[in-house]
Every structure is written in structure tokens, then in C-alpha cells.
Amino acid sequence: xxxxxxxxxxxxxxxxxxxxxxxxxxxxxxxxxxxxxxxxxxxxxxxxxxxxxxxxxxxxxxxxxxxxxxxxxxxxxxxxxxxxxxxxxxxxxxxxxxxxxxxxxxxxxxxxxxxxxxxxxxxxxxxxxxxxxxxxxxxxxxxxxxxxxxxxxxxxxxxxxxxxxxxxxxxxxxxxxxxxxxxxxxxxxxxxxxxxxxxxxxxxxxxxxxxxxxxxxxxxxxxxxxxxxxxxxxxxxxxxxxxxxxxxxxxxxxxxxxxxxxxxxxxxxxxxxxxxxxxxx
Amino acid sequence: xxxxxxxxxxxxxxxxxxxxxxxxxxxxxxxxxxxxxxxxxxxxxxxxxxxxxxxxxxxxxxxxxxxxxxxxxxxxxxxxxxxxxxxxxxxxxxxxxxxxxxxxxxxxxxxxxxxxxxxxxxxxxxxxxxxxxxxxxxxxxxxxxxxxxxxxxxxxxxxxxxxxxxxxxxxxxxxxxxxxxxxxxxxxxxxxxxxxxxxxxxxxxxxxxxxxxxxxxxxxxxxxxxxxxxxxxxxxxxxxxxxxxxxxxxxxxxxxxxxxxxxxxxxxxxxxxxxxxxxxxxxxxxxxxxxxxxxxxxxxxxxx
Numbered sequence: 001x002x003x004x005x006x007x008x009x010x011x012x013x014x015x016x017x018x019x020x021x022x023x024x025x026x027x028x029x030x031x032x033x034x035x036x037x038x039x040x041x042x043x044x045x046x047x048x049x050x051x052x053x054x055x056x057x058x059x060x061x062x063x064x065x066x067x068x069x070x071x072x073x074x075x076x077x078x079x080x081x082x083x084x085x086x087x088x089x090x091x092x093x094x095x096x097x098x099x100x101x102x103x104x105x106x107x108x109x110x111x112x113x114x115x116x117x118x119x120x121x122x123x124x125x126x127x128x129x130x131x132x133x134x135x136x137x138x139x140x141x142x143x144x145x146x147x148x149x150x151x152x153x154x155x156x157x158x159x160x161x162x163x164x165x166x167x168x169x170x171x172x173x174x175x176x177x178x179x180x181x182x183x184x185x186x187x188x189x190x191x192x193x194x195x196x197x198x199x200x201x202x203x204x205x206x207x208x209x210x211x212x213x214x215x216x217x218x219x220x221x222x223x224x225x226x227x228x229x230x231x232x233x234x235x236x237x238x239x240x241x242x243x244x245x246x247x248x249x250x251x252x253x254x255x256x257x258x259x260x261x262x263x264x265x266x267x268x269x270x271x272x273x274x275x276x277x278x279x280x281x
Numbered sequence: 282x283x284x285x286x287x288x289x290x291x292x293x294x295x296x297x298x299x300x301x302x303x304x305x306x307x308x309x310x311x312x313x314x315x316x317x318x319x320x321x322x323x324x325x326x327x328x329x330x331x332x333x334x335x336x337x338x339x340x341x342x343x344x345x346x347x348x349x350x351x352x353x354x355x356x357x358x359x360x361x362x363x364x365x366x367x368x369x370x371x372x373x374x375x376x377x378x379x380x381x382x383x384x385x386x387x388x389x390x391x392x393x394x395x396x397x398x399x400x401x402x403x404x405x406x407x408x409x410x411x412x413x414x415x416x417x418x419x420x421x422x423x424x425x426x427x428x429x430x431x432x433x434x435x436x437x438x439x440x441x442x443x444x445x446x447x448x449x450x451x452x453x454x455x456x457x458x459x460x461x462x463x464x465x466x467x468x469x470x471x472x473x474x475x476x477x478x479x480x481x482x483x484x485x486x487x488x489x490x491x492x493x494x495x496x497x498x499x500x501x502x503x504x505x506x507x508x509x510x511x512x513x514x515x516x517x518x519x520x521x522x523x524x525x526x527x528x529x530x531x532x533x534x535x536x537x538x539x540x541x542x543x544x545x546x547x548x549x550x551x552x553x554x555x556x557x558x559x560x561x562x563x564x565x566x567x568x569x570x571x572x573x574x575x576x577x578x579x580x581x582x583x584x585x
Binding site: 008009011012015016018019020021022023024025026027029030032033036037085088089091092093095096101102104105108109110111112113114115116117118119120121122123125126127146149153177178179180182183203204206207208209210213214217234237238241242249252256259260263264267271 | 297313314380402453541558
């Protein structure tokens with residue numbers, strides 16, 4: 001080998017090393033965050049932490065049951081609102097690939113996917129909070145439901161696109177009406193893809209804070225009334241983390257651990273179930 | 282008897298037809314609802330920001346002071362803050378996201394190591410932003426503060442630089458995963474041709490892969506930028522929240538999203554509230570345009 005070739009090979013090796021280094025260094029922050037939150041959070045979690053409401057500053061103990069219950073309720077209601085609409089819209093878009101309405105609907109989904117979550121919070125404030133006259137868990141659910149829609153619609157559409165057309169033809173040839181072909185043949189074939197979209201969208205919104213700031217608002221007490229303000233885990237972490245009190249920081253670490261592991265677990269489960277489908281989300 | 286059966290049959294098929302038309306109509310209804318929803322978002326933002334548009338006019342956008350107590354509203358500090366944090370984060374994130382894209386797309390598309398990296402990148406996108414903010418506030422801020430003391434600038438710790446660091450980590454997955462998809466679309470004949478002419482791996486990447494995927498990589502950067510502009514919680518927690526024009530990248534500032542998050546529930550009169558909503562409108566329009574351009578580029582690229 002002459003010097004020039006050696007130089008080129010060495011340069012290629014050097015760049016390869018550089019790319020490997022830059023690519024894998026990204027695992028460092030994630031691992032650091034997970035380890036740090038685990039270390040700080042695991043000591044705070046005990047039975048009282050999960051079953052009591054927060055105590056005033058200065059008193060020891062207290063828990064985050066209001067945030068846990070609130071998070072579950074808000075996400076549950078958001079799912080009830082968003083899942084039927086999202087799946088139906090996904091079916092519509094996969095069934096109508098061309099046409100004016102489907103063009104505009106697809107464009108709207110694209111737009112919605114890019115809208116910053118805080119803007120959705122503002123709009124829902126004017127749609128729900130202002131007419132009712134009070135911050136409420138329901139308005140938080142509406143905001144989160146709007147955020148779920150694009151993910152649900154995209155995953156349903158992409159999954160149903162993969163279903164062979166011959167299945168649908170077979171159903172129609174047997175004389176099944178259109179809605180039965182869709183609901184009893186096409187959707188069941190793609191159900192695991194659709195379900196993983198559902199889980200992914202729940203994982204995405206479970207940690208959302210910004211749209212809840214002006215809607216669910218937060219509440220230091222346990223509340224199960226959807227028409228009243230309600231605490232949620234991300235809101236609580238935000239409020240406690242930015243407070244000057246160490247005890248509140250400690251509670252926020254515990255809450256952060258619960259939130260982080262719930263979200264990561266949902267993502268990993270989704271990953272394992274989508275492997276078969278290879279859907280791009 | 283036969284008559285009875287026929288009647289039932291007719292009733293059943295009538296029910297079927299009705300169910301079918303209800304189903305079709307509800308599909309169309311949901312499609313319309315999506316369009317109405319997005320149009321409604323925009324209309325609401327415009328209507329609610331009308332008072333500020335009328336009172337403050339276009340000069341609102343480059344007014345230098347934001348002083349709600351004296352009813353003076355200028356959005357320039359937040360525009361500068363948003364642009365500074367987003368572009369700084371973009372610059373920090375680009376080497377990493379391109380390295381990941383090239384590694385996963387070109388060097389090592391299969392195998393457990395690349396799977397590990399791919400899943401890590403996806404989990405980075407999954408971590409809630411409030412957790413990044415919390416971690417940044419209690420771990421990264423002290424680190425940045427000691428760095429600032431060494432460099433010799435005012436050691437705030439919180440500020441635009443810290444926010445950019447966190448944002449950079451948060452936006453890496455978007456450009457990286459898109460870049461990977463694009464790099465995998467490069468036809469292998471092109472690469473093989475270059476190899477057969479004696480090119481090294483680096484030369485193939487530099488002269489074949491990157492020129493071929495240029496527009497796709499650019500679209501990935503745009504989508505990352507769209508994320509960075511709209512990101513709220515992590516930035517709000519570490520940026521310092523002052524309504525002054527930031528004097529250096531180490532100083533505290535505010536972005537459009539963070540000022541809305543901080544002041545929306547405190548806004549006590551119409552003009553204040555509507556000035557904040559106008560910020561939201563600007564944010565909405567900018568992110569939508571950036572996302573649309575990015576998506577168009579991807580569409581054109583993948584259809585070729």
C-alpha cells in the first residue's frame with residue numbers, strides 16, 4: 001500500500017471511530033437520568049407515600065395518592081374520548097386514500113401532530129374551562145385526548161394499510177355488508193397494531209404537563225369529581241420540583257420514579273408487540 | 282309461516298343497510314371533525330388574540346419590553362429567547378443525531394448492538410419532558426454553574442445554555458430516527474459502485490450516502506426544530522424566566538412557550554391574556570409551517 005491509500009484508510013477508520021463515539025454517547029444521559037431518579041426515588045416510595053395525601057410543608061410524611069388517582073382518571077377519560085374517534089378516523093383515512101375530505105383530514109392530522117402541547121392547553125382553556133367557569137379534570141382529559149388523536153390515527157391507518165386487499169374482497173364476495181367487513185374482518189386482522197398505537201399514545205400523554213397547566217390545574221387534596229380541579233403526576237412533579245422545599249423535592253423524586261417507569265414500561269410493551277407489525281409511528 | 286320468515290329476513294337486511302349507512306356516515310363525520318378541530322384551534326387562537334392585535338398592532342412583535350404591570354407588551358425578548366435556545370440545541374444535537382443515523386443506517390443496520398442503540402434512542406423520546414426538567418434543575422444546573430465559574434461568567438446555572446443542553450438531548454431522537462430511515466433508502470448499487478472504484482467507507486458516506494440523503498437529513502433537522510420551538514416544561518424549569526432580552530447565552534431568559542406556561546394563569550386583564558395568546562398563535566403558525574415543510578420534503582424523498 002502506498003502512503004496515500006494508507007492515509008485514506010486511516011481517515012476512514014478515524015471517522016468510523018468518531019461516529020461510533022458520538023452515536024453511543026447518547027446512551028449516557030438516559031442511563032444517568034434513570035439511575036439518578038431510581039436512586040433518589042426508590043427510598044421515598046413506601047405504603048404511606050402511595051396512600052396518603054400530601055401534608056403541609058414542615059410536617060413529615062404524606063403521600064401522592066391524589067396525583068396517582070388524578071393521573072389515572074384523567075388519562076382514562078382522555079382514552080375514552082380519543083380511542084373511538086382516533087380508530088374511526090384511521091379507518092376512514094385508510095379506506096379513502098384519495099378524495100377532497102380525506103386530503104384535508106390527513107392534512108389536519110399532520111398539523112395536529114406538530115402543534116405544541118401548550119397551545120392545545122390554551123385552546124382547551126377557552127373551549128372547556130371558560131364556559132364551565134372552573135378548572136376541571138374533564139378539560140384536562142379533553143386536552144390530552146386531542147394530543148392522543150394524531151398518534152392513534154396514524155398507527156391505525158398505517159396498520160390497516162398492511163392488511164391484504166384480498167381479505168376485504170373475500171368478505172364482500174360473501175355478501176357481507178361494508179361495516180361488517182371493516183369491523184369483523186379488517187380491524188381484527190390489524191388489532192395488535194392498533195392496540196400498540198393505543199398504548200403508545202397513552203404513554204405519550206401520561207407524562208404531558210403543559211396542556212394540564214390551564215385545564216386540570218392541580219389540587220392538593222384527593223378529588224374524584226371530574227368537574228373539579230384535579231392533581232396529576234406530571235403537574236405535581238412540576239409544582240414540587242420548582243418549589244424551594246427539600247421535602248417537596250423528595251416527594252417529586254418519588255413521583256418522578258413512578259411516572260418514568262410507567263412510561264418506559266408502556267413503551268417497552270408496545271415495542272415488543274409491534275415487532276411483528278413493523279409499523280412506523 | 283313462510284310469510285313470517287320473509288318478513289324477518291326483510292327486517293334484518295333493512296337493519297343491515299341502515300347500520301351500513303350509519304357506519305359510513307360516522308366515518309365521514311369523524312373525518313370532518315378532524316378538519317373542524319384543527320380549524321377551530323386556529324380560529325380560537327386568532328379570536329382570542331384579537332384584542333392584543335388591535336391594541337398593540339404589528340409592532341408587538343419587536344417591542345423590547347414586556348411589563349404587564351404598566352401594560353407594555355413586546356414579544357422580542359421571547360422571540361430571541363426561543364430562537365437562541367432552539368438553534369443552540371439544534372447545533373449541539375446535530376453531530377449526535379447524524380452519528381446515530383449513519384451508524385444505524387450504514388455501519389450496523391442489524392444485530393443486538395444496533396437494536397440496543399435504536400431502543401435507547403426511542404426511550405429518550407419517551408421520557409416525559411417534566412422529568413428532563415426536574416433532572417436538569419437539580420443535577421445539570423449545579424454542573425453548569427461550576428462550569429460557568431471556571432469560564433468566568435456570572436454563575437447563574439439556570440439560563441439559555443442549560444435549557445439548550447436539555448433540549449438537545451430531547452430532540453436528538455427525531456432527527457436520528459428519520460435520518461436512519463433515509464440512509465437505508467440509499468440504493469446499494471450506488472454504494473457498491475463507489476466501493477468497486479476503491480472508495481473507503483468514509484468516502485462512500487461522504488460522496489454517496491450524504492449527498493443522496495441531503496434533503497431527508499434536512500427534513501429531520503426541521504422536525505427537530507419544530508419540537509424544540511414548542512417544547513415547554515423542561516425549558517420552563519431551567520431557563521430562569523426573566524422577561525429581559527438575554528445578554529449572553531449563559532444568562533437567564535424566557536421562551537414563548539415558557540412565558541405562556543408561567544404567566545397564563547396569572548394574567549388578570551384581557552390585554553395581558555390576549556398578548557400571551559398571540560404568542561401562542563405565533564408559536565402555532567411557526568411550528569406548523571416548519572412541520573409541513575419537513576413532511577413535504579420527506580414525502581417527495583420517499584416517493585422518488
